[in-house]
Amino acid sequence: MSTLLRRLLQRVRLSAEAFPRLSLEDQQVLGPEILLSLMEIERSIETAEGTRQVKDNRIQALLQESIGRILGPGMEQELLVVMSPRDEWTLYCDLEHVDGRLAFVLFLSPTVDYTTDDLVVRVVHEAAHSEPHILTLTRPPFGEPRRLGEVLCDLVALLISGPAFVYSAVRLVQLRGAEKSRAFSDSHPSMACRANVLRNLAPKVWTSEALHQVTERAFEVIGELECLPEEAAEVQRLNREAVRSIPRYGPLATPESTWDQICASGDPNEQSSILLRLNAGLARRGLGR
Secondary structure: OHHHHHHHHHHHHHHHHHHHHOOHHHHHHHHHHHHHHHHHHHHHHHHHHOOOOOOOHHHHHHHHHHHHHHHOOOOEEEEEEEEOOOOOOOOEEEEEEEOOEEEEEEEEOOOOOOOOOOOOOHHHHHHHHHOHHHHHHHOOOOOHHHHHHHHHHHHHHHHHHOHHHHHHHHHHHHHHHHHHHOOOOOOOOOHHHHHHHHHHHHHHHOOOHHHHHHHHHHHHOOOOOOOOHHHHHHHHHHHHHHHHOHHHHHHHOOOHHHHHHHHHHOOOOOOOOHHHHHHHHHHHOOOOO
């Protein structure tokens, strides 16, 4: 964890060194960013020392289970779950691979409660950032590779987490509303785009008619959510790239029969897996019915 925190401090130091040479307009943007970055580091240190804790053990357990699936059981994990100082509605993370050890800091949103059954599975998307190819794509802060990396995190989370991840995407769109769900940036596709890609991916990774019905009924809640015209070409590109990536990430998938059994009975056959228990709980509540 010390290597990761040193890298974050180095990033802040470089920003601080550049600060005096910037225009007043740029300083007004960078100044608050430097402060927020320092607060992230401070909160991470406090969490590591045990003086600041998030009171939901499922998040840590989800990270451990997901990263173990993605990187294998031999990867040593150092995990911190920290409440973000930023007024963000999303989760985000910082991570570092060093000598067979993963240091990973997950930052929770102070404005959206991701500890609920509906949304906690979004943690798996963040865990997917640890996958080596995705990590390479998402290292740059902006650009087409970065946006593809975010969609591939969704693909990995779908394969590992099952229908619960579909439902979490629908819930986020509901919470954000249609207008905000169409907003996109140089680093992230819109939630509308990502929901459309997920809707396209689900019938390609699962052949079961029962799973098709579950996912389609979930998406019916938000209807045909169209992206902004400026993102239309990007949606097509990301759909193509995500479909091409299914063979790469297919080996990570939870067996389709597992989701079939859970959707039919609402009873997981492996109590030790928090992902199975989450899907079972949602099935009992009538997900997709």
